[in-house]
Each structure stands twice: as structure tokens, then as C-alpha cells.
Amino acid sequence: NHQAALDFLVEGLEAGGYLPADSLMAIGHRVVHGGEAFHQAVRITPKVRAAIDAATPLAPLHNPPNLLGIDACLKRWPKLPQVAVFDTAFHQTLSASAFRYAIPDEAYRRYGIRRYGFHGTSFASITHQVAAVLDRPKERLNLIVLHLGNGASACAIKGGRSIDTSMGMTPLAGLVMGTRSGDLDPGSVFYWMEHAHLSLQEMDHILNQASGLKGVAGTNDMRDILLRTGEGDVAAHLALDIYVHRLRHYIGAYRAGLPELDALVFTGGVGEHAASVRSMACRELHHLGIELDEERNKSPRGGILNIHAASSDVPIMVVPTDEEGEIARQTLDEVLGGGAT
Template identity: 55%
Template sequence: MKVLVLNAGSSSIKFQLFEIAGWSVIASGNLSRIGEADALFTFRWQDANGQAQQLDEQQPLPTHHDALERMVAQLHATGALTDLSELKAVGHRVVHGGEAFHQPTLIDDDVIAAIRQVIPLAPLHNPAHLDGILVARELFPGVSQVAVFDTAFHQTMPRTAYRYAIPDYLYREHQVRRYGFHGTSHAYVGQRAATMLGRSFDRTHLITLHLGNGASATAIRNGSSVDTSMGMTPLEGLVMGTRCGDIDPAVLLYLMQHLEMDHAQIDQLLNRHSGLLGLCGVNDMREIHRRIEQGDTKAELALGIFCQRLKKYIGAYTAVLGEVHALVFTGGIGENDAETRARTCAGLERLGIVLDETANRSHAPGERLISHADSPIKVLVIPTNEELEIARQTFEAVGARL
């Protein structure tokens, strides 16, 4: 039995095909620049001898339908999928489920209508996800399709965490509230952390930090999200690659009144030109470290602001949880950037967070403990695997039918 995971964007599709037995990846890849003359198709698989192979080709792929047809043809050509009957389910990443979806959901016409209804909450993402769902239903008739929502894991937040202090009708009539994102990542690393600690997930209290170009923090109590840094949109919270994170709302009024910026300009400013990019001109943390070594004061400031915001959320979520068993770093920066981890944890010893500098600076791959043996709160590095989490949740959603 096999599960295909799709993550459809406006001009791209990422995919992984899993064998359910052992959850091994049979094939993976991505289709990018869909709609352009030089669309790129990357396909990775293992041949009959178990050797890793990769195909890279450029060709016109006018639509998502054309792109997925090319993917299916390559799955057949390599033997990764000899017949569609082997495919028991397709799992789709969907960024926003609003308040309607608390768990992975079998897709039918009503679910499609509900995803379409919350497009105003995620106008850059949900339309593309719908394109992928509609094409997959056409190409894989009779195969169960499941939507796995980035927001679902955070639907356990209490009202005190997800409501904004604004007039009640804005929530009741317009769904203005905090939703949170990166839910599949936080859920995955949270479960892995509990396993590393020798605890059951439903008896574990964690602070998880997903740090990449997009970044978010989550407080997990007894396996459930009780607070998270992103809000109604992914703009709120931590400093990110190009997003500002938390900001005084009056700044927007100032920009409108004194700089005569309209909503489109402000949207671009805060989402595309702020964060690390706005502070020092680059949003790649590796380049920021290189510039710091060369004496770049703007890069030094950008890193300082990034880590300061992280400290604030760690402190806040320690207070929210009352007891914390582990602090977890994941995402491209969280997994690979020892300096950022060190700066973030520096000075938090009185909270119970004490790093082992040797373990932190080690380049050992995979899951690892980087806190000192005497640290009351364990500090873990856990590579995230959102595709695997989507595959597992997809399997669980259709398990009774497999």
C-alpha cells in the first residue's frame, strides 16, 4: 500500500510517495515554474539495485494537470507505482482550514466548498491547494483524497489564546482570530520529542521552535497546542526571513497617514521586504553569519533581534505551560544553526535551560540532545518531516478503509 503526498503551490507542486510498510520514501521531487516555457521537473527514486537516481528536465508544463500527468508518467516509468490500484490515498497539504477543520479530513464536495470559503484567510495558498486537489481527483479516480491542514493542530488552543482583544462581532461574523500555522511540523517534532524523552505525547509539555524562512513557536501541553506565535495569518510572531512578525498595529496607521501607503504596499512591505531581509538586506541566515564575521553591524543587529524575539517567546511559553519538559529546535535554521541556538538559550539558565556547548556545536546529523546533563529542561534538535506527518495523518484518516 502506498500514500502520495502533494503540496501544490501557485506555480509548483512538491510530492513524495511513501510505502506504508516502514514509511519509506519510494519517490519524491517537485515541479516548479508551472505555466512557464521552462518548467523544471525534478524526480528522485531508487532503481532496481537500490541505487539513488535523479532526473532533472525542463519542458513546458502549462497547467497543474499537465504537471501531475508528467509526475504520474514518471512514477510508472520507474516502477515506483506500477498500477494506480497500489495507491490507496493521496494526502494534500492545505495551509488554512479556518475553524471548520480540527483533523485530517476525507475530501468530498462539501470539504472543497469549505476550503474555498476560507480563501480570504489564505489568498496566496488555498486556491493553489484547491487546484492540486481538483486535478488529483481527476487523475486518481476512486482513490481516497485527504486534506491535512496546517492550522488543525492549533485548534486545541483555548479561547484565551486564540481570541484578539477586538470587538466580538469581528470574530463572530468575520472569523478574525488567531489560527496558527506549521501545525504538521510542530505535531511531528512534538511526538518525536516525547519518544526521545521516554514519555507519552499526551503527558509531555514542550516548547517547539520551527525556524526557517518562515518561523513559529508553539506551546504544547499534554500533546495539544495551547498557544502559538503565528496568528490569523503567518505574519504574526517571530522575526522571519522576509516577514516582520509582531509589530505595533499603529505602525500601519502611521504608514498610511504619513507615507500615504495603500494596503497593497503595506502587505508587500511587511510580508516580502521586512524581517531579516529588511534589517540587513539578506534573508539567508548563512549569509548573515558570513557578514557578521566580516564586521557587518546590520547583520549583527538582525541576528540579535531574531534571537531576542525567540527568547521572549520561550519565556512567555514557559509561563503559559508552568512546567516544560523540553525545548525543541527544528526547521532549516533550528536544525543547522548552532550559533543561533546558543544565542537564543544564553541567559536562560534560571529558567532551567542549560546548553552543552560541545553537543550544540557538534555537526552530528539527525535527532540529538544538546542540553547539559544537569539541565532541568532538555534541549533537543529534531529534523522535521512534514511530508511523513501528512502521510501518516492521511493513513489514519482512511485507515478503516484500507
């Protein structure tokens, strides 16, 4: 269980001299879903814990184990400050026009059905890193960030704040992912369920665990997709084309909502490592001021890379995300009393 695992880990670190006694000043916890209750990192109190628990229906697979980790740490270090850093908090700056769905008002008021967005800790990390590299206050920073991993989402950032994001009430919406479908006509789901005689549970499994790249090409590993595409595999080629088409769709949509664009940023496992995906995503976007330098794009990975052509109006960057570092930063800010910055 979580308590036994934590105790085993800590005792091993202490025995090896890696965690001197009384060296901890705080503990930061990644919490997937904070609903509408949390706009930034907060110190965990009984009231905060209850609010995280109350958001469990919105993240039934994630919030309960998050709480087990919190409880284990509170038991071992009852007097140590514990801070919750929410994956959804970064997107609480969305306007109602961006987070509301065009469905009956009761669905939102009573059931909380709205866009929440995810990968917020990653997007916050990227915002801080790019602001430092460009030597610009984040309040003046406009970005399009593509977090591409097995899960994937896009975010439009204006003045350092999220103004739109591709994931919705759940992580199922938006970009094509490893095993998730991304955007899909709801009517097609009803049709599919009726004619294939599928239950809600079966449909949930298909869309979340058997769709995306895996559904089209039989694998959720982008490395395999790229290898098979090079070998002429039709299914892999189609999966890659659908994936890139959706990426370009969001790049264009988000560019329309930003008066200026300071950088297009790729991050996450696929975003950082798959040069050919970056190349395809940026192809023929010169009318948006986005031009990739193919040689720089193929440069060995390591740290932050600028991969745009000299003629590009918009910097294109590969930035390794640092979610652990961002959690530590927000935790420190909260403990020192300044709040997350």
C-alpha cells in the first residue's frame, strides 16, 4: 500500500544518507483534478482534502490514489507543510466562452460539465522556462504549447495565462493520443453503441484505451508508427496523418486567438523526441509566420532547442517539460507565503 511504499522508500533514502533527518521543509503533491475550487497550489488542510475528495467523480481513477499519497505523507510527517499542486489549476483562467459547452445550463450548474483541461503543471513549467529564455515577463508572453506524449494536449497561452486548451471535461477530448480518440462527434458514439450493442463501460474502454494511434495502427508507440510508416505500412501512415492533421488544426485555431505569438513549443515524449512529427506539424505554415529549419530540427536532443528557420517570424522551440521542478517551485512559493507565481 501507499504507506508501506513510502516508509520503505524514505527509510532507504535515510539509511543511504540521501535524506538527512529534519531536512525536508515541505512536500508537494501532484493532484490531477481540483474542479473549480482551486486556481493555484494550496496548503493541504482538512477542508482542502475534503474538496479534493469531492472532485473524485471528475477523476475517479486519479484523485483517490492522490489522496492515499497525501494521507501517507501526513501520517509520517504530520507537522510538515503539505501542498497540493493541481493539474487543472492552470486552466482556471479560461473565459466562460472557452470552458462552457453549448448544452443546457443545468448540466454545468448541477453536474459541473465544462472544459477543465489537463497537463497544467507541464504548461506552467514551459511558460516559466520560455519566459526565462526569451528574457520576457510571463505576463507579456504568448505561446502555443503542444504537450505530446501518450496523452497529448495543446494550450494557447496569452499573457502567461491559459486562454484555451484541447482537453475538455476529461482527458479524452482534443488531440489524437496513444490510446484515446481525441475529438469525436458525440452522435457517432450513440450510433456506434446502438448498432454494435455496446455498454457504456465497453464504449468508455474503447475510446480511452483502444482508440487513437492504437485504434488505427494497432500500436500506441509513436516510434513503431514512424518506423512502419517508413516501411510503407498503410495503417501506420494513416494513423500518423490523422495525428498530424489534428495538431495542425489546433495550431491554426490557437494562432487565430493570439494577437502575437512569441513561440510555438513542443514538449512531452513525442514532442521532444520525434523530429519528423514536428516537421510534419509545421509544414506549409509559413502564412502563419511559422517556418521550421529541418537541419536544426534534427539536431541531437539536449536542453532547450530553437528549431525555426532564420526567415521564421515565430520562434519554434523544443522545451523539455519539468513537472517535478514546477511542483517544487509552486510548493516553495506557497510555503513561503507568496502563492504560486
